[in-house]
Amino acid sequence: MSSWRVGAEHELKITGLSHEGSGVGRLNNRVVFVPQTIPGDRARVRLVHVKERLAYGELLAILEPSPDRRTPSCPHAPLCGGCQLQHMAYPAQLRWKRQQVLDALERLGGLEVEVRPTIGMEYPYHYRNKAQLPLGRRKERLVMGFFQRGSHEIVDMSSCEIQHPSITRLALAVKRAVQELGIEPYDEVRHTGVLRHAVIRVSFSHGKLMLILVTRTRDLPRGEELIARLSREVPELSSVAQNINPQVTNVILGRETKILWGSEYLLDTIGHMSYAVSPTSFFQVNPVQTKVLYDLVRDSLPLTGGETVLDLYCGAGTIGLYLAARAGRVIGVEAVAPAVDDARRNAQLNGITNAEFYTGRAEEVLPGLIKKYRAVDGAVVDPPRKGCDPVVLEALAKVGVPTLVYVSCNPATLARDLNYLAGLGYTAGAIQPVDMFPWTSHVECVVLMSKVEK
Ligand SMILES: C[S@@+](CC[C@H](N)C(=O)[O-])C[C@H]1O[C@@H](n2cnc3c(N)ncnc32)[C@H](O)[C@@H]1O
Numbered sequence: 001m002s003s004w005r006v007g008a009e010h011e012l013k014i015t016g017l018s019h020e021g022s023g024v025g026r027l028n029n030r031v032v033f034v035p036q037t038i039p040g041d042r043a044r045v046r047l048v049h050v051k052e053r054l055a056y057g058e059l060l061a062i063l064e065p066s067p068d069r070r071t072p073s074c075p076h077a078p079l080c081g082g083c084q085l086q087h088m089a090y091p092a093q094l095r096w097k098r099q100q101v102l103d104a105l106e107r108l109g110g111l112e113v114e115v116r117p118t119i120g121m122e123y124p125y126h127y128r129n130k131a132q133l134p135l136g137r138r139k140e141r142l143v144m145g146f147f148q149r150g151s152h153e154i155v156d157m158s159s160c161e162i163q164h165p166s167i168t169r170l171a172l173a174v175k176r177a178v179q180e181l182g183i184e185p186y187d188e189v190r191h192t193g194v195l196r197h198a199v200i201r202v203s204f205s206h207g208k209l210m211l212i213l214v215t216r217t218r219d220l221p222r223g224e225e226l227i228a229r230l231s232r233e234v235p236e237l238s239s240v241a242q243n244i245n246p247q248v249t250n251v252i253l254g255r256e257t258k259i260l261w262g263s264e265y266l267l268d269t270i271g272h273m274s275y276a277v278s279p280t281s282f283f284q285v286n287p288v289q290t291k292v293l294y295d296l297v298r299d300s301l302p303l304t305g306g307e308t309v310l311d312l313y314c315g316a317g318t319i320g321l322y323l324a325a326r327a328g329r330v331i332g333v334e335a336v337a338p339a340v341d342d343a344r345r346n347a348q349l350n351g352i353t354n355a356e357f358y359t360g361r362a363e364e365v366l367p368g369l370i371k372k373y374r375a376v377d378g379a380v381v382d383p384p385r386k387g388c389d390p391v392v393l394e395a396l397a398k399v400g401v402p403t404l405v406y407v408s409c410n411p412a413t414l415a416r417d418l419n420y421l422a423g424l425g426y427t428a429g430a431i432q433p434v435d436m437f438p439w440t441s442h443v444e445c446v447v448l449m450s451k452v453e454k
Contacts, residue, residue: 004030006050011063014041017096019104019412021084021441022056032057035149036078038088039096040066068092074161081149083162083439090438094118097433097443104411105431111418113447114430119292124438127286128163129268130201132252133171135178135185142185144175144198152188162439164202166236170209173233174198174226181222181229194220196245197252201277204287205269208238212279213260214245214252220260227261239263241279253280257338265342270294273322275346281339282315286436290318293407293434293446297380298323300405300429300448307377310369310401312362312392317343319380319407321352327378330355331369333362363389370399379404387413390420397424400451408445409436418447425452 003010004027012025014037023037025045031054034045042064045057062069072078072086085093097118105111121127135144136154145157160168178185178195186196199212211230213220220226220242227240239262245254257279265276268283271291277283284290297319301309303326311320314332316339324330324347332355334340343357358365362383370376379401381388387410396404404426408414418428429448436444 003027004047004050004055006047008047009060010045010047010057012037012043012045012057014039014043014066017100017441019100019441027055030054034059035084036087037062038066038068038085038092040068075159076146076155076157079148080146080155080157081151082146082160084149084441085439086161090120090124093438094120094435097435100443101411101414101431101433101445104415105418108412108415108419111415111422111428113418113428116430116432118433118435118443119289120435121286121289121438124435125161126164127288127438128167129204129283129287130199130285131160131163131167131171133157133198133200135175135195135198136187137185142175142179144171144178144185164204166202166207166209166234167200170200170211170230170234170237171198173230174200174211177226177229177233181225183220183222183226186216191216191248199243199252199279201266201279201283202236203266203268206267207236208263208266209234209236210239210241210263210266210277210279211237212241212243212253212257214243214254216244216246218244223260231261237262239266239279243279265345270318271322273318273346274349275316275318275321276342276349277316278338278342281336281342284318284436289434289436289444293436293444294319294322296432296434296446297405297407298326300446301326301378301380301403303327303378308373308375310366310376310379310396312366312379312381312388313383314343314357315339315382317346317355317357319382320355321346321350323380324352324355328354331373332357333365333369334359335361361389363391366392366395370395375399376401378402380407381405382407383413385410385413387417393417393420393424397421397426397451402451404449406445406447406449408447409442411443411445414445414447418449421449426450427452 014023016024049056077086143156184193197214320330
């Protein structure tokens, strides 16, 4: 019987790691991806999904562990889809993240660019300021936590090593209260029930918590009792919002959000700046490393105080405002309108008067802005995973912006865009990976691009 079929068992030497954090081994020149393994492991695996040239395997046993293997300290590690690298020593994760960037450059960019060692965290635990926790039922029991790797089964969370402890405390209180008040969790198969997700945000600097109850229905039965109880049990709770998502979808948040109780925003601090974050705005999830990231951005741009600087994909305006004191004018562009409202409020909050923000897609808004302002002396781009639209890079090159800092959460699209920028006359300085997401496979990078003088 063929050994290249679902159910076949093999002994495999793991030699690489995919960008999703699965170990990679080879069987007669065909590739096998095995979650829970890392380079250096020799493992027994069973093939669970087989294509012509590649397969996915499940780990049956580690026959010989990699020197970089560790015993996960989280009880949910084998199932939970939140962390992919709980079984890899932290220094090895940092080395691997740098390697991911080098590989992406080689594979997709073909560029010779220096990649510095990843800047890691001194204490790589409890760093997340946000959790998005689905609720459901398993055998009549209420469960709440994280989706299992590659499935919609919910891992019933009792502890979490990467989120701030206050998040876990509030999450467990929400679960108890929902159970006791008989609030129906969402059933995604039947599209019935009420409560889909509890999204929790915490302010590291003030210790306050925001809870966003994502509901299928407009009505939230016993909502007032729920809030009264939670505010009593968790005194740090300062804000409760409801987001209504009636769609059959995997997208967590719906379009409509209303504040049910307490403050409209959560206030947090990064370095010298205060930021107000509303329930649905993007805010970096690791505030400790965000300071490292923003300092790198600020220090990369040669600013003397008179420059016009663009902050594209600006979210709540956080990066642009961070460097506003060193620039003449900051112009932010962001697609999500409430984030732009936050950005304007954040400018006020910090007494910044030289920042303006525009709502819209960067590729649509930027060409018009460039016509309006004519000279642009520097730019920051911090796009989502899919990277920058070429129109954005072309517009920046056309106006002749001398330096631009690219902040990326995806090495593959970073490599693609650096290549594109090279074609437009820009050279890349050293790429600096920053570990914003310990124990997960995500890699964040900062790189300064400079226009080559002709
Ligand atoms: C990685 S976040 C960066 C946010 C911000 N720079 C920060 O550090 O918090 C990317 C942001 O780009 C926004 N976005 C996505 N597509 C966009 C587009 N085409 N034009 C403008 N903004 C976009 C998202 O809403 C999100 O706020």
